[in-house]
Amino acid sequence: MIGLVKGLAYTLKELTREKVTYKYPHEPLPLPDRFRGIQKFYPEKCIVCNQCMNICPTQCIQLTGKKHPDPTKKGKVIETYNINFEICILCDLCTEVCPTEAIVMTNNFELAEYSRDALYKDLTWLDENDTNVRRENKP
């Protein structure tokens, strides 16, 4: 009998307590800096070393390079860079392995699309994905 009254008092107190829910779609969630979100790609930093493509456990990265347009310089520049987010598991290995930090993680994670084709993100899309970029990226 006492327990019932106690329960009622408890729920009444809960009524005015601060709510624990987030206003998620309206306000972005606070995420830690080490969050693994959609990658941001810097084409000018890329040296086409293919390490990200090789380390990717799901083989979701495809890239092609070409010779440097300036004949005096050695090496290659990136031509196409695609990540297939149908199979990307956001494991952070590509960004870990990249020697020049040309690919880094961001805190963006909203990947829902109406068609599968929209999940193939290309070089320009990944370049423009420049919000909430991870601040600390050690090579």
Place this chain on the structure above:
Amino acid sequence: MEQWLESAPGWTNVAVFFGLGALLLLVVLGFVTYAILAERKVMGFMQGRIGPNQVGGRLGLLQTVADVLKLLLKEDTIPKAADRPLYVLAPIIAFTPSFMVLAALPFTDAFRFADIGVGLLYYIAVSGLTTIGVVTGGWASNNKYALLGGMRAAAQMISYEIPLVMSALGVVLLAGSMNLVDIVTAQDNVWFIFAQPLAFLIFFIAAVAELNRVPFDLPEAESELVSGFHVEYSGFRWAFFMLAEYVYLFAMAALITILFLGGWHPVAFLGWIPGSVWFALKFCAIVYVLIWFRATFPRVRADQLMEFAWKVLLPLSLVNIVLTAVIKSLFF
């Protein structure tokens, strides 16, 4: 209202009564819409969340409207093995009495419909009919959970109807009438909640059980019977069962207000506030307590439910009747 009831029958009468009925139905539907929203909001707040806040502004004022529209658009499924005529009939049998009982309830001294001499008896007799609808729905669905839910509903309703009536008898003894208007008039000086605290307690518990609400929601226990007697129902037929449930919430809260909280009588010196406001305030308090119970209590077990009704509530209500009779014959 009186002269309309006593006038010669004719088409104008039919039109007026139909119009008044439709008006009351709209009022009740409005109540049901916002009672559901209030229930979800209050329960949300008590559970550390906000509740509906997307449809219809920040308070989610149109959430229930959207839900009802969704129910109307849903496919109306009837199981292949169901007893088709009974299956179709059950929601109607369940809902109709819930609206019929509202005719006998006086909301204020001016706003009331039928002034029946045995209003309380009429309420209890007609509200018992809903059980038939529930059992019919449970049987006609041809589903074991639905049947179990229907059987539980029958057992529970019959068990709790008895303490409900017995505790109301104390009020009837004191008021000397079964007319609900007379009962309210008899509470001019002291409300029956103070004159009959035991009866109020028993009546309230039995009322919660009659309404099939937590902690007595065994007929539709979501976690053990999926959702009890309406497990096979969908769309608008399901909405009718829910509507019946919430119209009974309306009716039962109004009845408790009338029987125990002095109906439209004001508190002490606040007589300048109109009676309808007082009625609404007391009514809302009852509805709030019912929602509060739902957010707080766990469901009782089926055997505990039966034992509680027959071994605790019924003897207590009998004691209450005897006490009331003794007090009445000695002091009045």
